[in-house]
Amino acid sequence: MFDSLSERLNKVFQQLRRRGKLSAADVDAVMREVRVALLEADVHYSVVKDFIARVRERAVGVEVSEALNPAQQVIKIVHEELIATLGAPARLNLSGQKPHVIMLAGLQGAGKTSAAAKLAKMLRDQGERVLLVAADPYRPAAVTQLQTLGGQINVPVFHVEKKAPPALVKQAVDTARKGGSSVVILDTAGRSQLDDGMMTELAAIHQETTIGETLIVVDAMTGQEALNIAAGFNKSIPLTGIVLTKMEGDARGGAAISIRSVTGIPIKFLTTGETIDALENYEPERLASRILGMGDMLTLIERAETTFEADNAREQAEKIITGQFTLEDFADQLKQLKKMGGIGQVMDMLPGNMGAAARMQSPDIAEKGLKLTEAIISSMTIDERRHPDILNASRRRRIARGAGTEVQNVNRIIKQFREVQRMMKTFKKSGRQGLAGMFR
Amino acid sequence: MPDLFSKWKKGLARTRNATFGRIASALGATELSADTWEEMEAILLQADLGVGETSGLIETLKNSANEKGLTHIKDLQDELRLQLLNRLDSPDPIDINQTPYVIMIVGVNGSGKTTTIAKLAHRMVAEHQKTMLVAADTFRAAAVDQLQVWGEKLNLPVIAGQQDADPGSVAYDGIQSALARKMDVVFVDTAGRLHTRFNLMEELKKVQRVISKALPGAPHATWLILDAATGQNAIAQAKAFKESVDVTGIILAKLDTSAKGGMAFTIQRQLGIPILYVGLGETIDSLEPFNREAFVEGILESLPASSGE
Numbered sequence: 001m002f003d004s005l006s007e008r009l010n011k012v013f014q015q016l017r018r019r020g021k022l023s024a025a026d027v028d029a030v031m032r033e034v035r036v037a038l039l040e041a042d043v044h045y046s047v048v049k050d051f052i053a054r055v056r057e058r059a060v061g062v063e064v065s066e067a068l069n070p071a072q073q074v075i076k077i078v079h080e081e082l083i084a085t086l087g088a089p090a091r092l093n094l095s096g097q098k099p100h101v102i103m104l105a106g107l108q109g110a111g112k113t114s115a116a117a118k119l120a121k122m123l124r125d126q127g128e129r130v131l132l133v134a135a136d137p138y139r140p141a142a143v144t145q146l147q148t149l150g151g152q153i154n155v156p157v158f159h160v161e162k163k164a165p166p167a168l169v170k171q172a173v174d175t176a177r178k179g180g181s182s183v184v185i186l187d188t189a190g191r192s193q194l195d196d197g198m199m200t201e202l203a204a205i206h207q208e209t210t211i212g213e214t215l216i217v218v219d220a221m222t223g224q225e226a227l228n229i230a231a232g233f234n235k236s237i238p239l240t241g242i243v244l245t246k247m248e249g250d251a252r253g254g255a256a257i258s259i260r261s262v263t264g265i266p267i268k269f270l271t272t273g274e275t276i277d278a279l280e281n282y283e284p285e286r287l288a289s290r291i292l293g294m295g296d297m298l299t300l301i302e303r304a305e306t307t308f309e310a311d312n313a314r315e316q317a318e319k320i321i322t323g324q325f326t327l328e329d330f331a332d333q334l335k336q337l338k339k340m341g342g343i344g345q346v347m348d349m350l351p352g353n354m355g356a357a358a359r360m361q362s363p364d365i366a367e368k369g370l371k372l373t374e375a376i377i378s379s380m381t382i383d384e385r386r387h388p389d390i391l392n393a394s395r396r397r398r399i400a401r402g403a404g405t406e407v408q409n410v411n412r413i414i415k416q417f418r419e420v421q422r423m424m425k426t427f428k429k430s431g432r433q434g435l436a437g438m439f440r
Numbered sequence: 441m442p443d444l445f446s447k448w449k450k451g452l453a454r455t456r457n458a459t460f461g462r463i464a465s466a467l468g469a470t471e472l473s474a475d476t477w478e479e480m481e482a483i484l485l486q487a488d489l490g491v492g493e494t495s496g497l498i499e500t501l502k503n504s505a506n507e508k509g510l511t512h513i514k515d516l517q518d519e520l521r522l523q524l525l526n527r528l529d530s531p532d533p534i535d536i537n538q539t540p541y542v543i544m545i546v547g548v549n550g551s552g553k554t555t556t557i558a559k560l561a562h563r564m565v566a567e568h569q570k571t572m573l574v575a576a577d578t579f580r581a582a583a584v585d586q587l588q589v590w591g592e593k594l595n596l597p598v599i600a601g602q603q604d605a606d607p608g609s610v611a612y613d614g615i616q617s618a619l620a621r622k623m624d625v626v627f628v629d630t631a632g633r634l635h636t637r638f639n640l641m642e643e644l645k646k647v648q649r650v651i652s653k654a655l656p657g658a659p660h661a662t663w664l665i666l667d668a669a670t671g672q673n674a675i676a677q678a679k680a681f682k683e684s685v686d687v688t689g690i691i692l693a694k695l696d697t698s699a700k701g702g703m704a705f706t707i708q709r710q711l712g713i714p715i716l717y718v719g720l721g722e723t724i725d726s727l728e729p730f731n732r733e734a735f736v737e738g739i740l741e742s743l744p745a746s747s748g749e
Binding site: 108140148224226254 | 588
């Protein structure tokens with residue numbers, strides 16, 4: 001449904017004549033596309049308007065260079081402005097007297113309770129002594145939910161039945177101080193910023209207890225209302241950071257820009273899955289790429305880098321460049337893919353259409369395919385792996401038997417390997433240009 | 441007319457002062473200008489109707505303004521209201537034509553499934569339907585407890601499995617029990633899942649298959665719960681859930697917040713899934729049947745034109 005911004009812009013530029021400089025009319029045409037991309041990413045209407053004005057100013061008169069085509073140049077400007085708008089990553093402020101109190105607030109269903117548990121685990125793993133506080137007496141079983149999660153990560157959960165949240169929080173912080181806790185995390189009830197009674201309660205908690213961090217928890221899928229929501233919360237309690245939840249979905253997360261621009265508070269964390277470890281530090285480049293529909297390639301690249309042992313990676317790179325990539329290396333790469341969290345997770349990080357296409361496939365089936373490939377390659381002799389040319393019909397039959405499969409599958413794997421090999425040879429010949437061509 | 445949705449209006453009342461009133465100030469002028477079109481566009485975009493639907497509406501408005509020779513902002517606002525209404529269906533009343541009538545509730549995490557089920561059950565009880573709740577969300581911590589608390593409050597039977605039990609088998613037990621106890625309506629609560637998780641969507645399909653095995657023809661309805669504050673991603677959600685489990689209706693939860701729920705409009709237009717109910721508050725009786733007029737008023741509430749009517 002969403003074309004990536006680069007695809008959109010390339011379409012526009014195909015209709016423009018290439019001149020030395022981008023004219024105001026050229027830029028207008030481009031800005032229309034940028035505007036649509038941002039609106040589709042749920043950035044607030046008025047924020048888009050301001051943003052476009054800023055980018056337009058920078059883009060008019062830009063020299064069209066040899067290295068970058070006009071589309072790429074404008075994307076670069078848009079990307080830079082977006083990163084500037086999203087702001088630098090900020091750390092949790094854990095200074096001053098202990099215990100440091102962190103309060104989580106937000107709408108119903110934003111993901112506060114899950115985020116509280118994830119944050120508790122992260123901080124505990126960093127050596128903090130954490131106390132979770134269940135301050136949501138309204139939603140049925142909200143307390144039980146936090147207690148269950150606390151139990152899973154071995155973090156104590158404080159709660160007193162039938163005690164109003166401001167008094168409850170006060171007592172919790174006292175208990176934390178006496179018990180030697182270094183961090184207290186408050187899970188408050190979900191509320192609308194328009195609910196005066198509930199917002200007064202939030203303000204009361206804030207007044208009666210010294211709170212170091214007040215984080216607003218916002219669902220990444222939130223639309224235009226993100227702006228009003230954040231402004232409303234910020235009016236009642238001084239917010240110090242944003243937690244953007246449910247980022248493992250395919251929402252672009254433009255709400256983050258709206259909130260940043262209306263409150264000026266930094267984004268601090270993203271949650272990226274249902275497991276209790278799925279809390280990540282915020283990276284502006286990554287979020288900007290996502291909002292523009294450029295995928296989460298950075299995460300993918302980073303994870304690939306940390307997973308591939310450095311030596312191995314260098315060796316493989318050399319082989320690719322010299323054209324000596326063999327079936328043995330192919331099997332090696334399959335193993336690395338597994339280490340990166342399985343094919344399902346890798347698929348989720350691919351950009352736009354590529355990701356959507358990949359997700360249409362069952363990770364289980366894909367995983368099975370990988371296992372079969374591994375089995376087939378393991379059934380080959382070392383000689384066969386290094387010199388696939390010797391694989392005649394009788395050898396292929398033997399391999400199929402060894403892998404417990406049909407000859408057709410063996411043929412298919414060999415064919416696939418040949419294609420990869422051919423692609424790499426092309427890449428080697430054309431160098432950088434060839435690579436750029438692949439992604440155009 | 442006011443009585444028909446007075447409750448709805450009450451739910452929306454607190455949003456009125458909170459929303460932007462820019463067009464009201466622009467209304468000093470009564471003649472159409474380029475600004476008028478921009479203001480209209482701004483209202484539709486800010487209600488989360490999305491770029492495509494908004495530009496389509498503006499285009500239609502421009503055409504009919506030309507054809508009908510509209511020159512006053514007031515006329516144009518009436519035309520916009522009419523165009524929005526024309527694009528929405530009034531849902532048919534829910535017809536419990538066989539028992540037990542099984543309704544499966546699906547949606548992404550945090551959309552408001554469990555709370556909505558409690559409200560739906562409350563409505564069914566008021567209509568003297570013997571209602572049962574099935575807690576097939578065995579994944580989220582304490583989700584089962586949450587539904588059980590509601591069951592106790594409403595004095596309704598709740599069939600639940602253990603934490604991490606197979607949701608299909610819980611659903612199966614639920615249907616068996618509903619058959620044995622001659623229930624009229626059964627709500628099956630499922631775990632929240634993002635529509636992009638292949639395995640979880642497969643699991644949902646399986647729950648649906650198991651239900652139809654336990655009772656051929658069931659589930660008789662599958663309703664998707666959407667958070668009214670969701671933006672353009674709601675369309676991707678609706679598409680994916682429709683493809684997987686053939687969603688037959690949408691419930692727009694949390695419409696009492698400042699959100700307008702415009703993406704539900706776009707979903708109905710693009711996917712033909714009707715909006716059945718809207719959630720308008722935290723109380724158990726704050727679920728109302730969908731009402732086109734009230735919904736459109738919500739989208740247009742920054743327009744002052746209706747005061748003259």
